[in-house]
Amino acid sequence: MSNDIEAGGTAAANESTPLVGDSSFSADELNASISSGSVTSTDDIKEELEKPWPATFERGIQILASPMLDVKKVADYTKSPSVRARYRKHPLNRGYHTPEPPTAKTMASPGTPAWLKKSLVRMKSLDYRFSDDNTAIYNKKQQQMQRNQQNFQAKKLDAHAYRQKILQERKQGGFASSAGDLVIDSDELHDVDVTKSPGYRREKHMDKQRKRENMKSRRESSSSSSASSSPSDVEDSSKSSFSQCTFNMANILMGVGMLGLPYVFKSAGWIGGFCVTIGFCLVTWKTSYYLGRALNGDPRPVHLFDGSDLTIKRMRNPVSSFPEIAREAFGDNGCICLSAVLYFELFSCLSIFFVSLGDHLHALFPNISQAKHMTIVAGILTVPSALLRTPKLLSYLSMVGTFATVAVVSSVVMSALFMFFKIGDSAGVEKEDYALYSSSGLPLAMGIVAYCFSGHAIVPSIYNSMQRPHEFERMIDVTYGVVLSACLFVAISGYYMFGDDVDDQITLSLEKRAGDGNLAMDCLTWLMILTACSKFTLTMFPLALGFEEMLTSILPSDLAMELVDSAVKIVLIFLALAVAIWFPSFSFLCSLVGLICTVIVSVIFPALANLRLFGPSLSLFEKLLGWLLVVGGAFVAVVGTIATVDADM
Numbered sequence: 001m002s003n004d005i006e007a008g009g010t011a012a013a014n015e016s017t018p019l020v021g022d023s024s025f026s027a028d029e030l031n032a033s034i035s036s037g038s039v040t041s042t043d044d045i046k047e048e049l050e051k052p053w054p055a056t057f058e059r060g061i062q063i064l065a066s067p068m069l070d071v072k073k074v075a076d077y078t079k080s081p082s083v084r085a086r087y088r089k090h091p092l093n094r095g096y097h098t099p100e101p102p103t104a105k106t107m108a109s110p111g112t113p114a115w116l117k118k119s120l121v122r123m124k125s126l127d128y129r130f131s132d133d134n135t136a137i138y139n140k141k142q143q144q145m146q147r148n149q150q151n152f153q154a155k156k157l158d159a160h161a162y163r164q165k166i167l168q169e170r171k172q173g174g175f176a177s178s179a180g181d182l183v184i185d186s187d188e189l190h191d192v193d194v195t196k197s198p199g200y201r202r203e204k205h206m207d208k209q210r211k212r213e214n215m216k217s218r219r220e221s222s223s224s225s226s227a228s229s230s231p232s233d234v235e236d237s238s239k240s241s242f243s244q245c246t247f248n249m250a251n252i253l254m255g256v257g258m259l260g261l262p263y264v265f266k267s268a269g270w271i272g273g274f275c276v277t278i279g280f281c282l283v284t285w286k287t288s289y290y291l292g293r294a295l296n297g298d299p300r301p302v303h304l305f306d307g308s309d310l311t312i313k314r315m316r317n318p319v320s321s322f323p324e325i326a327r328e329a330f331g332d333n334g335c336i337c338l339s340a341v342l343y344f345e346l347f348s349c350l351s352i353f354f355v356s357l358g359d360h361l362h363a364l365f366p367n368i369s370q371a372k373h374m375t376i377v378a379g380i381l382t383v384p385s386a387l388l389r390t391p392k393l394l395s396y397l398s399m400v401g402t403f404a405t406v407a408v409v410s411s412v413v414m415s416a417l418f419m420f421f422k423i424g425d426s427a428g429v430e431k432e433d434y435a436l437y438s439s440s441g442l443p444l445a446m447g448i449v450a451y452c453f454s455g456h457a458i459v460p461s462i463y464n465s466m467q468r469p470h471e472f473e474r475m476i477d478v479t480y481g482v483v484l485s486a487c488l489f490v491a492i493s494g495y496y497m498f499g500d501d502v503d504d505q506i507t508l509s510l511e512k513r514a515g516d517g518n519l520a521m522d523c524l525t526w527l528m529i530l531t532a533c534s535k536f537t538l539t540m541f542p543l544a545l546g547f548e549e550m551l552t553s554i555l556p557s558d559l560a561m562e563l564v565d566s567a568v569k570i571v572l573i574f575l576a577l578a579v580a581i582w583f584p585s586f587s588f589l590c591s592l593v594g595l596i597c598t599v600i601v602s603v604i605f606p607a608l609a610n611l612r613l614f615g616p617s618l619s620l621f622e623k624l625l626g627w628l629l630v631v632g633g634a635f636v637a638v639v640g641t642i643a644t645v646d647a648d649m
Contacts, residue, residue: 052327052332052335053336053339053546053549053550054323054339054343054546054549055081055549056081056542056545056546056548056549057321057322057323057339057342057542057545057546058320058321058322058323058460058461059077059545060077060078060541060542060543060545060546061322061457061458061461061542062077062461063077063078063538063541063542064252064458064538064539064542065248065252065458065461065462065465077541078541078545080545080548080558080561080562080565081545081548081549081552081561239465239466239467240462240465240466240467241467242466242467242468242471242474242475245462245465245466245475246475246478246479246482248462248465249455249458249459249462249475249476249479250479250482250483250486251402251405252455252458252462253452253453253455253479253480253483254405254409254483254486254487255405255452255455255535256352256353256356256531256532256535257448257451257452257454257590257594258405258408258409258452258486258487258490259356259408259504259505259506259507259528259586260448260451260452260504260505260506260586260587260590261277261448261449261452261487261490261491261494261506262490262491262493262494262495262498262502262506262509263448263502263503263504263505263506263587264276264277264445264448264449264491265445265491265492265494265495266435266441266495266499266500266502267438267441267442267444267445267448267587268435268437268438268439268441268442268445269434269435269436269437269438269441270434270435270436270437270495271436271437272437272438272439272441272442272445273445273491273495274488276442276445276446276449277449277484277487277488277491278484280446280449280450280452280453281453281480281483281484281487283603283629283633284453284456284480284602284603285476285477285480286625286629287456287602287603287606287607287629288456288459288476288480288606289473289476290606290607290609290610290626291322291325291456291459291460291463291606292459292463292472292473292476293610293614294319294325294328294329294606294609294610294613295318295319295320295325295459295460295463295464296314296318296469296472297314297315297316297317297318297319298314298315298316298614299315299610299613299614299617299618299622301473302469302470302472302473303470303471303473303474304470305469305470306468306470307470315614315617316328316613319460320460320464321460322338322342322456322457322459322460323335323338323339325460325609326338326339326605326609328609328613329608329609329612329613330609330612338600338601338605339546341597341600341601342457342597342601343543343546344597345454345457345593345597345598345601346539346542346543347543347572347575347576348579348589348592348593348597349535349539349593350536350539350540350543350572350573350576351576351577351579351580351583351589352580352586352589352590352593353532353533353535353536353539354374354377354378354536354576354577354580355374355580355583355584355585355586355589356505356528356532356586357373357374357377357529357532357533357536358370358371358373358374358377358580358584359505359508359586360505360507360508360511360525360528360529360532361373361377361529363508363511363512363525364511364522364525364526370584371581371584374577374580374581374584375577375581377533378573378574378577381533381536381537381573400527400530400531400534403527404527404528404530404531407524407527408490408506408507408524408528409486409489409490411507411510411524412489412490412493412494412506412510413489413490413493415493415497415510416492416493416494416496416497417493419496419497433499433500433501434495434499434500435500440647443591443595443639443640443641443643443644443647444587444588444591444644444647445591446591446594446595446636446640447590447591447592447593447594447595447640447641447644448587448590448591448594449594450594450595450598450599450602450603451590451591451593451594451598452487452594453483453598453602454593454594454597454598454601454602455602456601456602456606457601462475490506494506494509497509497513498513504585504586504587505586507524507525507528510524511524511525540569540572540573543572544565544568544569544572547568547572548561548564548565548568551564585648588644588648591640591644592641592644592645595636595637595640595641595644596637596641599633599636599637600633600637603629603632603633603636604629604630604633604634604637607625607626607627607629607630607633608626608630610622610626611623611626611627611630
């Protein structure tokens with residue numbers, strides 16, 4: 001407050017006096033905050049349509065990156081893209097046009113001047129008009145912005161008039177100071193009912209905000225005085241801590257695919273199961289390093305860029321998303337190809353969720369066929385997936401998968417321990433039911449394990465959300481240690497309990513052994529059904545956004561986009577249902593998706609992008625390792641897919 005508190009406990013009141021008396025809050029700061037809109041403004045979604053497809057991928061995939069979603073952010077993650085600017089077919093008829101960009105042949109010819117070799121982009125707005133529909137859209141948005149501004153100004157004038165009224169009432173009982181201001185006893189500030197003022201709530205909100213900022217600054221100053229800290233130690237409270245990022249990354253990797261890990265040991269045996277699980281864990285751990293360094297823009301370890309050494313420079317500009325890495329390494333065509341694989345993987349996951357739902361419902365209600373169960377569930381899932389977009393509902397659904405993962409790991413491990421210590425070998429599985437090694441089941445086993453470790457598309461979101469990005473590689477180390485331990489616990493426990501009789505989903509075997517009337521196993525089965533439904537709904541949004549973005553240039557309005565959004569999701573639901581009915585095998589679908597999509601996205605692409613981006617700066621060992629991952633991944637994808645399909649025929 002610009003007026004000082006005088007010795008007599010009075011304060012000079014004028015128009016800038018806040019209606020809520022607080023000496024720690026300045027009226028000038030209040031007005032500046034209101035004028036700038038910092039009180040009520042939120043971060044708008046970044047303009048995406050200026051970027052090439054898929055511009056919405058990184059925003060949409062964030063709905064899968066956190067086990068507990070913020071309700072306020074869900075609406076931004078799931079918002080349909082706005083329609084693109086469309087132009088008329090006929091020109092402006094001015095007698096001339098802006099020049100077309102030169103062809104590739106002209107650019108390469110030696111006689112072409114240097115200025116012409118620079119990239120030229122034709123400006124359509126100079127030759128064509130906006131369509132009437134699109135002009136109406138922009139006019140409508142402009143009118144809405146003007147109405148909001150008028151409402152804001154009206155509220156500001158109301159608050160100003162009410163403030164003048166209060167000051168006028170106080171003037172009758174006060175006395176003028178030498179400066180011409182009105183001197184009011186501080187106790188009188190609470191005598192007037194200011195709660196009816198239009199600006200009261202805003203000032204009250206800013207009062208609390210100022211107190212929180214003061215407390216935060218005091219904590220930061222006390223921490224900085226107790227220990228010296230580098231510039232990189234300044235943390236953003238809106239970002240995730242090391243433990244939160246580790247938890248989020250582990251939650252992504254430990255998905256539905258973990259249910260099939262005991263079946264991996266059945267297919268490949270004890271030795272084959274161990275080798276495949278540990279081998280793919282090490283490979284995807286290394287390729288996660290590659291992605292983090294590509295995001296950082298340098299092939300050296302990211303912990304070197306903690307800010308302590310200001311002389312170290314990055315080789316390239318940092319990027320922030322999976323498609324941007326592909327575009328930097330392979331151009332627009334490479335980005336489109338990789339994005340197509342990513343969206344195909346998301347679509348395949350929908351079919352896998354349908355199969356899992358059908359299997360678990362059939363275990364509870366064996367009189368109804370699996371296909372009929374999946375069809376009924378498809379109709380039910382249409383409502384939350386295609387017709388509703390409630391942020392609070394989606395935030396609750398995101399927590400279901402996390403709880404289910406903990407429940408499955410705990411149930412399998414505890415059941416195995418109970419069998420080992422309490423029941424004894426006589427009630428267990430006979431030794432001849434175990435396989436030590438089986439080469440015929442290796443392709444299927446490699447695909448299931450690869451699908452279990454799929455999650456590299458979420459790595460950029462985790463990296464960008466970290467308070468300290470230089471701790472990314474240490475976070476990956478801890479995450480993969482936890483995930484590998486959990487996977488081995490589930491795989492060993494499940495295969496030990498059921499041997500070669502284990503189903504391709506361990507929860508189905510547990511349900512069969514428990515029999516009818518076991519409340520605990522029935523609850524676990526229903527939990528898996530709810531988990532598959534929640535993951536299906538969440539996975540639908542980033543997939544639908546990719547298709548909606550391709551339609552933005554032909555739709556006339558945002559209302560049409562909302563209708564298309566529901567139609568796209570309904571079509572995707574029933575296409576995924578058709579695939580699930582045609583291939584109703586959980587292990588077969590997981591193996592195919594793992595061998596085709598996951599190997600490309602999580603093995604081949606990170607290694608090849610690392611070679612393309614930083615090849616000249618890599619050591620001979622790094623180059624050999626990178627090419628080994630590329631060639632080995634391609635071999636596993638091709639040969640494994642063929643062998644898996646042949647075995648299923």
